[in-house]
Amino acid sequence: MDPKERSSDKAAQEVIQLMADEGIENAWDRLDAQKPQCGFGKQGVCCRICAMGPCRISKKAPLGICGATADTIAARNLVRMIAGGAAAHSDHGRDIAHTFKMAVDSDSSDYMIKDERKLSEVAAKYGIETKGKQMKQIAAELSDVVLGEFGRQSGTLVSAASYAPPARQKVWKQLGVTPRSIDREIVEIMHRTHIGVDSDYKNLVKQGLRACLSDGWGGSLIATELSDILFGSPQPVRFGSNLGVLDAEQVNIIVHGHEPTLSDVIVAVSQEDELVKLAKEKGAAGINIAGMCCTANEMLMRHGIPVAGNFLQQELAVMTGVVDLMAVDVQCIMPALGSLSGCFHTKLITTSPKCKIAGAEHIEFEEDRAVEIARGIIRLAIENFPKRKSKIKIPKVTEEGIAGFTTENTFYHLGGRFRGSYRPLNDAIICGRLRGAAGVVGCNNPKQVHDYGHVTMIKELIKNDVLVLSTGCSAIAAAKAGLMRPDAAAKYCGKGLAEICETIGIPPVLHVGSCVDNSRILTILANVVAEGGLGDDISDLPVAGAAPEWMSEKAVSIGMYFVASGVYTVIAEPLPVLGSPNLTRYLTDEIEKDIGGKWAFESDPVKAAKMMLEHIESKRDALGINEEKERKLYDMEDRRALTF
Numbered sequence: 001m002d003p004k005e006r007s008s009d010k011a012a013q014e015v016i017q018l019m020a021d022e023g024i025e026n027a028w029d030r031l032d033a034q035k036p037q038c039g040f041g042k043q044g045v046c047c048r049i050c051a052m053g054p055c056r057i058s059k060k061a062p063l064g065i066c067g068a069t070a071d072t073i074a075a076r077n078l079v080r081m082i083a084g085g086a087a088a089h090s091d092h093g094r095d096i097a098h099t100f101k102m103a104v105d106s107d108s109s110d111y112m113i114k115d116e117r118k119l120s121e122v123a124a125k126y127g128i129e130t131k132g133k134q135m136k137q138i139a140a141e142l143s144d145v146v147l148g149e150f151g152r153q154s155g156t157l158v159s160a161a162s163y164a165p166p167a168r169q170k171v172w173k174q175l176g177v178t179p180r181s182i183d184r185e186i187v188e189i190m191h192r193t194h195i196g197v198d199s200d201y202k203n204l205v206k207q208g209l210r211a212c213l214s215d216g217w218g219g220s221l222i223a224t225e226l227s228d229i230l231f232g233s234p235q236p237v238r239f240g241s242n243l244g245v246l247d248a249e250q251v252n253i254i255v256h257g258h259e260p261t262l263s264d265v266i267v268a269v270s271q272e273d274e275l276v277k278l279a280k281e282k283g284a285a286g287i288n289i290a291g292m293c294c295t296a297n298e299m300l301m302r303h304g305i306p307v308a309g310n311f312l313q314q315e316l317a318v319m320t321g322v323v324d325l326m327a328v329d330v331q332c333i334m335p336a337l338g339s340l341s342g343c344f345h346t347k348l349i350t351t352s353p354k355c356k357i358a359g360a361e362h363i364e365f366e367e368d369r370a371v372e373i374a375r376g377i378i379r380l381a382i383e384n385f386p387k388r389k390s391k392i393k394i395p396k397v398t399e400e401g402i403a404g405f406t407t408e409n410t411f412y413h414l415g416g417r418f419r420g421s422y423r424p425l426n427d428a429i430i431c432g433r434l435r436g437a438a439g440v441v442g443c444n445n446p447k448q449v450h451d452y453g454h455v456t457m458i459k460e461l462i463k464n465d466v467l468v469l470s471t472g473c474s475a476i477a478a479a480k481a482g483l484m485r486p487d488a489a490a491k492y493c494g495k496g497l498a499e500i501c502e503t504i505g506i507p508p509v510l511h512v513g514s515c516v517d518n519s520r521i522l523t524i525l526a527n528v529v530a531e532g533g534l535g536d537d538i539s540d541l542p543v544a545g546a547a548p549e550w551m552s553e554k555a556v557s558i559g560m561y562f563v564a565s566g567v568y569t570v571i572a573e574p575l576p577v578l579g580s581p582n583l584t585r586y587l588t589d590e591i592e593k594d595i596g597g598k599w600a601f602e603s604d605p606v607k608a609a610k611m612m613l614e615h616i617e618s619k620r621d622a623l624g625i626n627e628e629k630e631r632k633l634y635d636m637e638d639r640r641a642l643t644f
């Protein structure tokens with residue numbers, strides 16, 4: 001076992017070696033134990049939807065017992081993955097919407113509206129008249145409209161119609177995939193994939209498109225917009241990353257998962273005098289909150305709370321011996337943490353009724369007792385501090401970066417203080433200083449060397465003057481590699497991008513948030529289209545998407561909603577569809593004619609980046625912005641008009 005073959009992150013390598021030395025297993029060891037992985041599953045041609053099965057498609061047995069083909073089975077499996085992913089994001093959105101409603105309805109809630117400007121903007125998007133109304137009334141009306149989106153029985157999603165470019169909506173309408181309601185699209189997938197319903201692979205994909213659109217332009221978007229209103233819209237903020245942010249002298253609490261509702265309150269009360277005093281009485285220097293996965297992203301975007309690591313570092317963090325408590329909410333939490341934390345003093349606390357883990361203590365989170373519960377969890381961590389029993393092994397590896405970029409503030413920064421608009425971004429792309437933009441997002445997967453895919457792909461893109469927007473575990477990988485430092489521009493970027501970054505003082509990789517915040521990338525693209533000069537639709541833009549180390553169903557839903565929004569999307573591990581050549585051909589080629597975007601599978605991040613760059617250049621060609629323009633000598637007036 002060479003740790004370098006498992007992770008490209010020095011801190012992770014150090015702890016992986018330590019785990020091997022001490023005989024403690026991790027995700028990479030369990031992957032080895034699973035090998036060889038089932039070829040039928042990988043190819044997507046294993047079906048266990050009914051009790052006549054399970055059926056596996058092979059040359060010898062090309063049909064399931066019901067007569068289902070490889071096309072049907074692979075398409076059903078794929079859209080069920082989309083249903084899982086869309087459900088996770090949208091249920092997160094629903095929970096935020098309920099917290100929002102509670103904050104609006106109650107006068108004594110622990111939550112309050114922190115961004116009134118955004119409240120007015122979002123309310124207007126949802127068709128709510130704001131003029132002459134109190135904020136509380138606007139918020140009450142917004143909460144009703146938003147909650148109605150989940151179970152809407154007629155019409156289509158308000159948000160998809162108000163946020164997406166008109167040309168995009170036309171494409172959806174023509175194909176019959178305009179999302180109608182968030183819950184309905186997910187339920188309909190489960191219905192259609194039941195034994196004996198939809199067996200036409202293209203028709204199944206159509207419903208997959210509709211469901212993922214209800215995620216990206218619906219459930220995820222709601223999560224992002226309401227979180228900004230409730231917890232405050234992010235602003236550029238400095239943060240530290242990697243396992244070195246854990247502090248041997250302090251009580252360390254890791255918040256892990258996805259939802260900000262509890263963690264935001266933990267952060268807010270963590271430095272209260274009484275709690276800090278208690279920590280000192282127990283011998284600690286203070287209380288250190290760090291994040292993991294997307295709860296980390298939510299906390300660092302709004303508060304600059306350090307991030308201890310991404311998905312494959314959750315076990316490694318416990319191994320340091322200094323995590324006094326890990327509070328988890330939902331999604332991407334390895335069940336392995338239950339037994340692993342038992343080997344250390346670490347208290348693993350589950351907080352959501354939707355996520356209990358064997359070996360963890362459960363403290364159920366209730367929004368109307370948020371502060372009381374948060375304080376109780378912090379006290380538990382403090383009480384646990386003196387019980388540390390293993391050697392302390394914190395890798396001395398940290399990196400700094402800037403996060404907190406959003407649809408609203410990012411291009412305000414690009415435009416400068418007095419010229420907040422997307423015009424400078426569009427102009428930079430049109431004149432070629434920026435070739436385009438890419439969204440690099442998604443998870444870690446032990447099948448790929450940890451972080452290598454993200455970091456290598458991003459470096460290749462920024463070297464070629466492509467601005468990168470990043471979310472989720474990909475953003476954490478970029479931060480740990482120093483790509484979110486403003487001075488990374490001079491080191492890694494092509495001339496055009498470096499000049500832009502240096503002039504404005506932004507890093508070449510913009511952290512736009514957690515997994516649900518991929519909706520920020522959609523709204524950024526919609527704003528670029530609306531600004532003008534780069535076509536009428538997202539599918540006209542010189543942009544591409546990628547998830548170089550994806551693993552979760554949510555990543556499938558995200559990838560599919562990027563494709564359905566007109567974006568060419570490259571992933572490393574292929575979708576589990578290769579057992580159906582027809583479906584594979586449809587997703588990676590023919591679907592582009594229907595929807596404007598398509599999938600590509602490429603495990604080498606350099607090759608994948610090249611494919612994205614070629615796509616970006618082909619879009620530039622189609623827009624006619626690659627043509628040599630007649631050279632013009634600039635006079636003073638022209639120079640003043642230059643933004644960068």
Ligand code: SF4
Pocket residue numbers: 047048049050051052053054055064065066067068073195196
């Ligand atoms: Fe087999 Fe058809 Fe049942 Fe699937 S639905 S398990 S292919 S019989």
Ligand code: MSK
Pocket residue numbers: 258293294310311331332441442443444471472473474514515551552554555
């Ligand atoms: S946490 S979904 S491993 S990005 Fe959003 Fe990371 Fe993927 Fe979970």
